[in-house]
Amino acid sequence: MKKLLILSGLLLSVLFLFLALKDTDIAGIRNAFSDAEYWPIVPMFLSILGFYWLKALRWSVLLSPSYTVSGSQLVPAMMAGAAGNNLLPAHFGELVRVYFAGEKFSIPKSTVLATLVVERLFDILVVLLLFSLALLAEGYSRIYYGSAVFLLAAACVILIASVLLARFTDQFIHFIEYKFTFIPLSLRGKLAQQIRYLSTGLAALGTKKLYLRVIINSVLQWLCHAACFYFSLLAFDLDVSPLTGIIILGFTVVGLTLPTSPGFFGTIEYCYVLALTAVGIDASTAVSAAIFYHLPAWLGVTVIGLVLLRVYHFSFRDAELADQRSSEA
DSSP states (O other), X not given: OHHHHHHHHHHHHHHHHHHHHTTOOXXXXXXXXXXXXXXXXXXXXXXXXXHHHHHHXXXXXXXXXXXXXXXXXXXXXXXXHHHXXXXXXXXXXXXXXXXHHHHHHOOOHHHHHHHHHXXXXXXXXXXXHHHHHXXXXXXXXXXXXXXHHHHHHHHHHHHHHHHHHHHOHXXXXXXXXXHOTTSOHHHHHHHHHHHHHHHHHHGGGGSHHHHHHHXXXXXXXXXXXXXXXXXXXXXTTOOOOTHHHHHHHHHHHHHHTSOOOGGGTTHHHHHHHHXXXXXXXXXXXXXXXXXXXXXXXXXXXXXXXXXXXXXXXXXXXXXXXXXXXXXXX
């Protein structure tokens, strides 16, 4: 299964890279870079660091019902995981992050994994909200308008479901175990077990204060990431709204849910093309902006993550061995 995911990720990345480059020309990309301004690299990289710092803070809130760990303490694990995603296939960086945090703070793997699932839930929720609102505000075509309304409705459903599940976990489990009698007993047991597992990560959302902290933090961190995309557009003096950065963000987050190659090469470039050609920007300029963002971000995050791995005497191999031991157990 793992080999299939790796192969499908590589194939999809090659396909996306082809789709991104098929309407471009090398001369157009070269000319775009020769005329580019390079000062946006500084605020762009600061926004990237802000994104990961906020992400670590949110992680500490999700862990807070069971473990007291500050956001600054979690930054090394967060950056190590990001470096792993940049260098290893099949989003293996998430496992690096799980085992790094587990070894350093003695947090059970199951607890860390549960918080990562909840993280992904809120990432989808907030990005859907921002993306749909940006599509509506920018006045895209009717096709995009319908998609925006659908995405906004989906985000509201996710929001309501997460609140209800956090507050009424036992009632959900009881309902599944005793009302879903048309489902085989073994399957009901597995479903109830998964809900208990998810509720571990949702435990921090049991109070309004922590729930609001997670929501606000999620919005801020993804606005930071959208700012990275917007700064890459400023480098090429493109007359676009800051909301365009959110449009690119929406396409990119959707694209990265698919299997992809290490570093997400090809996927990010095609997402830029999809987002920018929809507002009349040619593919060559779109790919140039993608490269302006992607290469510095990939290099900077990877170097920081590898340095922190070395400082804390942890390695990708350690995570792989821990994963193997866990699978054998």
